[in-house]
Amino acid sequence: MSEKSHILNDEAFQNISPQKLKLMVDMLNDMTDKSMEQKVQVLFSYGVQMKQKGLQFTKKESSLIIDSMKNNLSESDRNKLDMVVTMMEMM
Numbered sequence: 389m390s391e392k393s394h395i396l397n398d399e400a401f402q403n404i405s406p407q408k409l410k411l412m413v414d415m416l417n418d419m420t421d422k423s424m425e426q427k428v429q430v431l432f433s434y435g436v437q438m439k440q441k442g443l444q445f446t447k448k449e450s451s452l453i454i455d456s457m458k459n460n461l462s463e464s465d466r467n468k469l470d471m472v473v474t475m476m477e478m479m
Contacts, residue, residue, distance in 0.1 A: 407441070424465040
């Protein structure tokens with residue numbers, strides 16, 4: 389089972405709006421086979437798009453997405469991702 393399908397089966401996403409679901413699936417697809425730096429750029433880009441559309445993920449949805457991104461990352465890259473997420477939360 390892919391990470392994307394695993395995430396989508398989580399209880400947190402069972403009642404997600406179709407608009408948020410589409411953005412999330414598109415984002416996860418855009419992250420496929422990307423370097424850590426590229427994934428961060430994709431995450432930031434989608435965060436801006438969501439903010440412009442008046443959408444935001446719940447804390448649980450965000451945590452699941454970020455945790456899935458952290459899989460197979462080095463400790464250094466996980467720390468970079470955490471820093472980017474913190475910056476995005478302040479926007």
